[in-house]
Amino acid sequence: MKDKVLIIIPAYNEEKNIEKVLKEIKKDINYADILVINDCSTDNTREIVERNNVKCITNIFNMRYAMAIQTGLKYARDNKYDYVIQMDADGQHIAKEAEKLYHEIKKSKVDIVIGSRYVKEMGYPCPFFRRIGTKMFELLVRLFCHQKIADPLSGFQCLNKKVIEKYSKIGEYPEYPDANLVIEMLLQGYKIKEVPVKMRLRENGTSMHSGIIKPIKYMIEQLYTCIVIFLKNFGKRRVK
Amino acid sequence: MNNLYFIFLSIIIILYILHSVRKEHLSIKTSFVWILMSVVMLLLSIFPYSINWIAQIIGVEYAPALFLTFCVVFLLILDFNFSNKISKLQEKVTDLAQEVSVLREKNNKDK
Structure with a gap:
C-alpha cells in the first residue's frame, strides 16, 4: 500500500517566498500532500496558498512557529498520515532534498530523520555565531544522549507515525522545537538519524531569530530547556 | 551555622x-x-556577606533593606508579567469562543 505523506509548512508573512516553495514541492514531490499552517499572517500568504490549490489552515491568532507545527501534526494524526515532512516557508529547505529524508526514514526504519547542514560539508553559508551555537548544542546532545547529531537545530525533518502521535500529544510543545526535542526523543528511546542535505539562505523577509536580543534569548531558553529535559527524563523508563 | x-x-x-x-x-x-x-x-x-558588599557599592546603609527591596521588585515584575499574560489569554479565549460560536452556527445551517 502506498504511504500517505504530508508536508507541513508553517508560514507567517511569507507572501514573497511561499509561492516558489509550493511550486517546487508540487514539481519535485508530487505524491505528497501539502498543508500550510498560516499563523495569522497580516499579508497575502493565505490568498497565495489558496490560489495555488494547497490546503491551508489559518490560525485565529498568532501562535508562533512551534504551535503552528503542532497544529499540522494534529491534522496529520487525525487524517492518518504515515509520514510527515516539516519544511520552512522561507525557501531555505529544498524540495528535492526532502525526498532524501523520506527515502531514508523508509530505508533505515528510524523514527526521525533530520536534514543536516553539517553532517557533511554541503556548502551552506552559515553565519559564524550560528555555527558556534549549533556546535554547542551538538556537544550537549552528545553529553546527554551519547549520540552525535551534527545539526540538532535543523527544522528540516521527516517523522514517522509514532512520532506524529507522540508530538501531537505533547501538552507543552516547546516554543523552539530544536535540540531540546532531539534530546527528549533520544532519551525516550526513539531512533534519530541524520542525512546530509543542501539548504539555501532565505531570499526575502526576516527570520524569527533575527536581531541581537532574539538569538540570545533563544540560546538561553534552549540551553535551559535542554538541561531541564535531561533532568526530567533522567532515570525514566524508555518507551521502546 | x-x-x-x-x-x-x-x-x-x-x-x-x-x-x-x-x-x-x-x-x-x-x-x-x-x-x-x-x-x-x-x-x-x-x-x-555578598549582600553587604552589593549594598556598599550601591550606597545602601542597611543591607537587609536592599535584600527586601530586591524581593519586592522581583515579585512586582513577576506580578506584572502574569497580568500581561492573563490579559493576552483573556483576549485569545474570547477570540476562540467567538470562532466556535460562528462555526457552530455554520455547522447547524449545513445540517
Missing part, C-alpha cells in the same frame, strides 16, 4: 521545582524564573 538551614532550604526548593516540572505540574518555561531565583537564594546562603 544558620546559613546551613538556608542552603538546605534553597536546595529543597530547587528540587521541588524540578520535581514539579518532571511531574508536568509546572511548565519548563515558567520554571526558569523560579529556578533562577532559587539559585540566587542558594548563592546568597553560601555567601551571605
Whole structure:
C-alpha cells in the first residue's frame, strides 16, 4: 500500500517566498500532500496558498512557529498520515532534498530523520555565531544522549507515525522545537538519524531569530530547556 | 551555622521545582524564573556577606533593606508579567469562543 505523506509548512508573512516553495514541492514531490499552517499572517500568504490549490489552515491568532507545527501534526494524526515532512516557508529547505529524508526514514526504519547542514560539508553559508551555537548544542546532545547529531537545530525533518502521535500529544510543545526535542526523543528511546542535505539562505523577509536580543534569548531558553529535559527524563523508563 | 538551614532550604526548593516540572505540574518555561531565583537564594546562603558588599557599592546603609527591596521588585515584575499574560489569554479565549460560536452556527445551517 502506498504511504500517505504530508508536508507541513508553517508560514507567517511569507507572501514573497511561499509561492516558489509550493511550486517546487508540487514539481519535485508530487505524491505528497501539502498543508500550510498560516499563523495569522497580516499579508497575502493565505490568498497565495489558496490560489495555488494547497490546503491551508489559518490560525485565529498568532501562535508562533512551534504551535503552528503542532497544529499540522494534529491534522496529520487525525487524517492518518504515515509520514510527515516539516519544511520552512522561507525557501531555505529544498524540495528535492526532502525526498532524501523520506527515502531514508523508509530505508533505515528510524523514527526521525533530520536534514543536516553539517553532517557533511554541503556548502551552506552559515553565519559564524550560528555555527558556534549549533556546535554547542551538538556537544550537549552528545553529553546527554551519547549520540552525535551534527545539526540538532535543523527544522528540516521527516517523522514517522509514532512520532506524529507522540508530538501531537505533547501538552507543552516547546516554543523552539530544536535540540531540546532531539534530546527528549533520544532519551525516550526513539531512533534519530541524520542525512546530509543542501539548504539555501532565505531570499526575502526576516527570520524569527533575527536581531541581537532574539538569538540570545533563544540560546538561553534552549540551553535551559535542554538541561531541564535531561533532568526530567533522567532515570525514566524508555518507551521502546 | 544558620546559613546551613538556608542552603538546605534553597536546595529543597530547587528540587521541588524540578520535581514539579518532571511531574508536568509546572511548565519548563515558567520554571526558569523560579529556578533562577532559587539559585540566587542558594548563592546568597553560601555567601551571605555578598549582600553587604552589593549594598556598599550601591550606597545602601542597611543591607537587609536592599535584600527586601530586591524581593519586592522581583515579585512586582513577576506580578506584572502574569497580568500581561492573563490579559493576552483573556483576549485569545474570547477570540476562540467567538470562532466556535460562528462555526457552530455554520455547522447547524449545513445540517
